[in-house]
Amino acid sequence: MRNHRPEFLSAILQGATLNVALKLTILGCGTSSGVPRIGNDWGDCDPDEPKNRRSRVSILVESPTTRILVDTSPDLRNQFLDNGIDWIDAVVWTHDHADHCHGIDDLRAVFQKTREPIPAYARPYALESLKHRFAYAFEGHKYYPSICDGITLEGTAEIGDISLRYIDQPHGGITSAGLRFEHQGKSICYATDFGEVTQEMRDLYHDCDLFIVDALRDKPHPTHAHLEMSLALIDDVQPRLSLLTHMDNSMDYNHLSTILPEHIRPAYDGYVKEI
Numbered sequence: 001m002r003n004h005r006p007e008f009l010s011a012i013l014q015g016a017t018l019n020v021a022l023k024l025t026i027l028g029c030g031t032s033s034g035v036p037r038i039g040n041d042w043g044d045c046d047p048d049e050p051k052n053r054r055s056r057v058s059i060l061v062e063s064p065t066t067r068i069l070v071d072t073s074p075d076l077r078n079q080f081l082d083n084g085i086d087w088i089d090a091v092v093w094t095h096d097h098a099d100h101c102h103g104i105d106d107l108r109a110v111f112q113k114t115r116e117p118i119p120a121y122a123r124p125y126a127l128e129s130l131k132h133r134f135a136y137a138f139e140g141h142k143y144y145p146s147i148c149d150g151i152t153l154e155g156t157a158e159i160g161d162i163s164l165r166y167i168d169q170p171h172g173g174i175t176s177a178g179l180r181f182e183h184q185g186k187s188i189c190y191a192t193d194f195g196e197v198t199q200e201m202r203d204l205y206h207d208c209d210l211f212i213v214d215a216l217r218d219k220p221h222p223t224h225a226h227l228e229m230s231l232a233l234i235d236d237v238q239p240r241l242s243l244l245t246h247m248d249n250s251m252d253y254n255h256l257s258t259i260l261p262e263h264i265r266p267a268y269d270g271y272v273k274e275i
Contacts, residue, residue, distance in 0.1 A: 123175070169193070192246050197233050
């Protein structure tokens with residue numbers, strides 16, 4: 001574990017964050033085209049509601065001493081700038097689709113602070129795909145060092161003081177990694193990009209404190225969860241609080257806030273929750 005923000009450790013020593021086990025930041029909660037879509041297409045989303053402006057999906061999970069990025073969306077640079085992020089301890093990719101990985105080059109700015117390759121986790125197929133498509137990031141180049149140290153996600157990964165378990169989720173012709181982060185008895189689960197629900201998914205996500213779950217739209221979709229599927233999964237796994245993510249421009253924030261129960265909320269870019 002590397003820490004590049006001395007004031008963060010200072011706050012811990014002063015007791016400011018001792019009662020917080022995990023912290024979630026929603027960096028982006030939009031689908032692959034974002035909201036609005038190119039052409040200023042807001043669909044059913046109210047353009048005057050700032051929480052309807054959605055960048056591509058990515059989250060940050062933190063303990064008081066460890067910071068993990070999930071996915072490198074094409075909007076990563078602005079997400080880091082908007083949230084004051086300039087260091088991470090590791091990155092985890094759920095899968096290799098463009099909206100989840102094409103911001104990988106923005107990790108160069110993080111690398112340049114330490115000159116150490118960033119531990120970078122993914123399931124075997126996704127990792128091989130990323131290494132092939134972005135070879136320079138993993139292997140370096142004559143004039144540039146590698147910025148990522150590729151690590152196959154297997155079993156339980158211990159990243160700093162955070163434990164990470166995963167499940168392979170059906171996502172069309174591939175799988176995406178569903179994730180469970182745990183620290184000091186608290187848990188955050190992340191289930192994006194799945195088109196059907198398996199019992200193994202229910203088992204991994206059961207009884208978590210915070211559940212971030214794909215809810216692309218109201219109508220069924222062949223490779224993504226729609227709202228009814230997401231709500232059924234939430235009912236099955238019984239988390240304390242759930243956040244909907246990967247939403248398209250048919251999913252208006254205020255409408256969802258009105259129709260959903262209090263323990264299920266639509267996410268928005270910049271949302272922060274400590275548990």
